[in-house]
Amino acid sequence: ETIAGTNPLDPESYFHVTTDTTDGLPPHIIINWEAVTGRVYNVLWTPSLMEPFQPLEIGIQYPQSSYTDTVHAVESSGFYRVVVMLADYDSDGNGLPNDWEDEYGQSDPYADVDFDGFDNLSEFISGADPTNGASFFTASQTLAEVGGTNCFVVEWISIPDRLYSVQWSTNLASGFQILETDLEYPQNSYTDTTHNAESASFYKIKVQLK
Incomplete structure (x- = not known):
């Protein structure tokens, strides 16, 4: 509740996500949530709950409180997840924690400075060293x-x-x-x-x- 910014004493106060569709053609799905200052939001998607979630957008900061999925068709099967993080955990909202950026001197989630074929975001998620070409998930x-x-x-x-x-x-x-x-x-x-x-x-x- 602290991370989500909700009231732990109020049973009706909890983080939840709703969906809507755009009016244009083709229609797209809009993912909505109540944004709170000092938080960063990542939107994930998967075609099946048996599959891992994949990031659609990372580092959405307050006051933005929605994301429009223009990648997947409204009629396709899919599930969404919105992950909330404290802004001081990831102050630039790029999906890489501050202490990880400080440790490795990296701030671009899509850079591959060690040329091992994995970008910084993938190396962080897998627990690899983004500055060592011999360190990658295998x-x-x-x-x-x-x-x-x-x-x-x-x-x-x-x-x-x-x-x-x-x-x-x-x-x-x-x-x-x-x-x-x-x-x-x-x-x-x-x-x-x-x-x-x-x-x-x-x-x-x-x-x-x-």
């Missing part, structure tokens, strides 16, 4: 015997305040299926007991802020 795959069957074990480095999801595919061109979502620190591995280790398998680990 996963490894090993074998383990479970009930007499060889299974793939996918491992990664996890950090607090993140959520991890595991996806699987037999073909990189056919898309990935979700195996598990909302895995939290300190868990840093997933054993796939569904698919036989002898079959062709590709795994993807997605990470998002909790």
